[in-house]
Amino acid sequence: MTVALMWEAKxxxxxxxxxxxxxxxxxxxxxxxxxxxxxxxGGRVLVITWWDADFSDGLPELPDPPRELTARPVHRWRFRQV
Structure with missing residues (x-):
């Protein structure tokens, strides 16, 4: 299964x-x-990673950046290929 992790910050x-x-x-x-x-x-940054894995696998997430770099909390999503 392919899993895509999306990380977005403003x-x-x-x-x-x-x-x-x-x-x-x-x-x-x-x-x-x-x-x-x-x-x-608007200073938005998006990182997408693709993994040959399952949702339950312990996939590494990009951490939160230092607060002074962001205007709001980071958003994260996980998708599986269908």
């Missing part, structure tokens, strides 16, 4: 590039099948 004013840099530098140690980074207007 940067504090003017800190979008710094948040993206932080996300790239803090990827969990276990490597997914695929990892992609996206940026959007």
């Amino acid at each position: 940067a504090a004013e003017g800190r979008g590039a710094e948040l993206l840099e932080w996300a790239r530098a803090n990827a969990p140690g276990r490597e997914p099948e695929r990892r992609e980074y996206f940026a959007a207007p």
Whole structure:
């Protein structure tokens, strides 16, 4: 089964590039099948990882960034391929 983990954060004013840099530098140690980074207007950063795994597997999540980098709590979603 393929599982996609999505991690999305909104940067504090003017800190979008710094948040993206932080996300790239803090990827969990276990490597997914695929990892992609996206940026959007308003300082939003999205990281999607794809895993050959099951929902119940202990997949590593990208941690929360330092509070001063974000405008709100991080959002996380898990999807399975159908």
